[in-house]
Amino acid sequence: MSLWQTRWDASTKGRWTHRLIRDLRVWSRRKYVNSNFNRTWLLRKLSAQDRKKATPGCHHCSAENDDAEHTAFDCPAWNAHRTNLKNELGVNSLTTTNMIPAMLESAEAWTACTSFAVCIMQEKEEAERDREKRSTTLMAATLE
Template identity: 35%
Template structure:
């Protein structure tokens, strides 16, 4: 569900998706429900049915407790390390931020799952992890955000808004605290990722491209899927 909320690639880890969506894992949400249920049941058994406001207070207390527990768990993630570790220090602020919508292309940059050479290589869609735009050996989300000279122009406006430190923890902290920073990051992601996607589409449609690069449709898509089983 969290992946659908943020419109992430299906390969994004559950831990990263939940963190970006600001929704605790279901097992922690279940602890909130259980805590409220047991306190309500105990109060009723004692002959003092709780008022609605008191139940809401218990729910808030339980939720605050599981947010702290979730934050502790995020210090040692099983997957999605780059994303989870960037969000962990500002988890509560991220959950409570008033700008809840995360654009699709921003999610690609935040997760590293998208139109990046390393990701495409990992899923068998590129023969190498290299960057088609600058020739670097490895094209990752962080390379795109911080290093690739092809996006230097777009990066000028971004650094003017959030500073020269484009490490993901700093970017995340800035877009939580600052609407201007959020808008600048959104603009950067939309502009750069759109260009990368268009270039990717052109490579897919090139009849001379490596077969793994070509768009798979119809029978070719089904045949490729069978080879993965």
């Protein structure tokens, strides 16, 4: 475990996930949650969104950069979801430092965090599909 932690800390890969899961011992000792699709999907989805975007700006607010941290912790478009999650977790703020420890407190907290991320990512993907559809419609109208 110590070697794994040392490699995790020294690696240049997976840095977004490292910001969330700093201590692999704590992560590996969780008893009520197995590695599953939702956890893997959540972490990969959040970290991969930067590479997928054609433009760095947030389509939901005026932020210049719409990265995973902005989406999960800062974008005002998701304040209602974030407030609900903070209430469910019993925390005053939601940060890269406290999200995973709070998530590991109970099965209910795990479910709340996963639901938060899934909901936001689904809404973002739906908004992206709508933008692409409008763009395609506008392009077709221009060609006529």
